Amino acid sequence: MDWGSAQKRCYDKNKARFDVQQTRGKKRVERHAYVMRTWTGYEYNEYQMLSLRAMITELSLKSGGEYDVHFLVHVKNNSIPIWASPRIYQETLQNNVPREFWNISTLWSEQQMETYYPEPFPDNFANMAGSSIHGVYRSAHFPLQWFSQQHPHYDFVWNWEMDMRNTGHYWEFHSRVSDWAQNQPRKGLWERSARFWIPEHHGSYANFTDLVERETRDRDIAANDLAQNGPVPLWGPYQDFPHSGMLAPPNDTIPPTSYEADNYTWGVGEHADLIVFNPLFDPARTNWVFSWDVTGYNRSLPIPPRRAAIITVARLSKRLLGIMHEETWRMKHSMFPEMWPAALSMHHGLKAVYAPHPVYFDRDWEAGHADEVFNHPEEVWESPFGWGEHNLLGSSFYYNSGFSGALWRRWLGQRENGEGGRREEEGGSGRMCLRGTLLHPVKSENGPED
Template identity: 75%
Template sequence: MAAVLGLLVAAIVGITFLAGGGHQWRKHRGKDSREDPPPPYPWMHYQRLDGYYNGVRTLVPYSQYEPENRWNKSLPAEKLSLEEVAKLPTQPPLDPVPYNPYPDWKSAEYAHDHEAFHQCYLDVAEKTPAPEIYAYPGLPQNLSEPTYGSYNELGLEEEMCFDRFGRLGPYGYGYNESQGGLGVGNTSERAGSDKVFKQAGYVNFTGMDWGSAQQRCRGKNEARFTEQQASGKQRIQRQAYVLRAWTGYTWTAHQVVTLRAMINELSLKSGGEYDVHLLLHVKNNSLPIWASPALYTSTLRENVPEEFWNITTLWSEQQMMLYYPEPFPDNFANMAGSSVHGVYRSAHFALQWFSQQHPEYDFFWNWEMDVRYSGHYYEFNTMVGEWAKKQPRKGIWERSRRFWIPKFHGDYQKFTKFVEKETEEKDISENDVARSGPVPIWGPVQDFPNRGMLAPLNETLPPTTYKADNYTWGVGEDADLIVFNPLFDPALTNWVFSWDVTGYNRSLPIPPRRAAIITVARLSRRLLATMHEETWRMKHTMFPEMWPPAVCMHHGLKAVYAPHPVYMDRDWEVGHMDEVFNYPPETWASPFGWGEHNLLGSSFYYNSGFSGALWRRWLGLWENGEGGREYEERGTGRMCLRGTMHHPVKFE
């Protein structure tokens, strides 16, 4: 089995380089296609989209913007000739402006509903306010549109874009260590970047302590978060933003600037609504970090930059063995061949444990170190949470299992009605129901043979029938789980970890379950408490990408896939995309399994090649024969992207 898995991984890595790492260089080798080998996958025949790389010299107001995409129905927009490039302005034709997605803290409306907001600072003396970031009020002409998901539906800005200096400059990017910066980005193309630094200044981050800054900010705003609001005003929920790092992790300047952006935008600028935490996995199981404060401190300081020491919590697999002791019997199929306490199979153990130590938070964001976001963190995370809160429970599982392609399905309301109609017409046999769960899912799914489960909560029981509900149940209810890829049924795929299910009786059918690829998610305190109880009390667990969705399904908790904008490097025909992603003809063709090659050219998937390449080009780095300073200066300048989630970014 190990050998088979090794071959499978090698094949996937090879494909990734083919579709991701090598997807840039071929398109400029020349017109003679005989130089290139034939594309190994059908989607590679689609026209490549190059509008992503149009730079700030081509900026236009949104009203004049025309996307490159033709959805494979006509040729893409014509590329600018060298003569046309030469006629472009040497400086960006639009000026960067402060980007502020926060509520108007000083408004009468806010004051009526909430306790007062108090501004937060980087330093104890309150001389340096939490910085702002900057965006251009327009888009590069012919910038490509997202293929699935939507800015407008989630309430995200789609008419502005971020270049690397406006986005990262306020955090030490683009100026020297002597000025308190990080010394990266200094030598890249930077025409017009002085307009950012004239507004933002050069913040000196020498001696920065982000943990103390978060604590001071939270303390100043404590009245906003107290459970009992004496004034009768609305309590602001608190959220933990948890990044998963490990001993031996390489801290580059780009990773430092990314973490600074998260802390500033989520925590300090919001008046403490979020706290950013590093959850550091101590890989050496022989180190009893829980027994020795001195060992704990030395391990921390050897593995984390000083500015982040006070936001870091250490844990180890050995510690989880004590917290969730053996035995964990009756595993259906351990395809990874590793311990149930190993981080690969049970990364959620540490998050469950962390949530038990921090009762002050309503929600916990599980974030990975190789995720990057080119937009504003507070806007993205807050608007996603608000959108999920508005979603009705009727059809929520059925909508969340599909890719919503606006150019094909129409707006989200039309998509919702389409899914309802299709669900009602669907004919499921009894065997499929036993294997995959009922269709539609309505309330807790516990009517299957199992080894014993905790009873669902009363508040998760449906107040009426599916038919009688008029899309009202669940509206205004916070989501217990928000994921960023569809919540699919592993039983209908050949996803390799589909059967990594532990603690249920193997003489009975495997429980119905759901999964979402990539563990990036928001989890409620209620969900994590249920996962914790099922783990220690009932000895139940599953593969990390399957466990939170399965617990939501079994206990009737509210789970939703948030359709954030995802870009593709090809101009897919959307009808074909719908068939490939939503209606695979065979189990093996599912995009969550052997059909995953279809997502190699996306901006967000676990093994995407396009995501990292696009991010590095946005940073102005040389990538597969393109990009870099000379390339940008000869061409249209540095890139400017809308807010986009990039995963994975394995190096910068």
């Protein structure tokens, strides 16, 4: 099987749908690159191969070419000159990627990024990782920015990790998330996106929206430190803080009215520039270890207000990736990967959305208590995105969750912690049934034999 050829044939058959010059009044369909972040030496097990094939079939072929799946392969050995020799490039690719994915794979290396985004990158506030600015740990966004520059025909790029799993239909999930984000009004969006929506506690999302508006007005504004956190509520681009140079925000990000005058209309129907799957939190309100990994901003001035979302899986618009690229090479600005897209969305007034999705826990949380712990920590060190992150270890979606892999293996029908498995389930209540759910991380898929 050659998935690259299959995706191209599908696109060619349907390319009129994506033409900017649409005829007969039809609306143009946006194109998406779905980028899997893999690396040399990665082992593709049987379960993942099945998942990847389903992903390509459901996202690309079933959508008529709306999505293209790509593998962005990190060549970890910097001494391999993949940019200098087509033969070495092809050998490296073929030795590290299954044959069926060769034609959808692109190689990159940190050495290559050093050339694309050359030094110097001065004035880092705190390099807590102790690693290079060009290393993937601190700048996973560099190759994604480069990828977008090489593929300007994609309107959106999804940054997806190899240890993500989805129990539902890929196109259905991503299409619904995109539509939901597009229909979100700008008013209160940053404030809603900073919180977990807990339906059992908050009720409908409309009720949640009203609650957040009241909390913002009655509590958050008075408690806010403008210099440290930026304005509350956020409304349009925010660059009114001390700095020694920034790119100007796009003209269409200036609000058409005041915050108070808007009736939840601005932004409705506008594509989101950034969609993330954990809340867009303010690092200054936490003791998140990487909150000060900010580079290129004058250290004689206060650190810029910023936002972040844990786990780098996200949908980024071509516009956002272009601004990230320009800020990187032209202004020598960068931040830790989980901050960079969100912070620039804040500074440039782009539409950034946290999309709620089903998250399971390994224990039964009382809903009101969960709201207090996850949405209203009393001290910075209690934030779930700092020292309070232990509260998310038992969830199905966090950077170091222990429950996500267990839940995935149980869903596959395997025994886990002495429970489940085919015999027990089929002899009792039946196989586990889950709604479409994102799981992260899944580091192992082979459980004990039943």
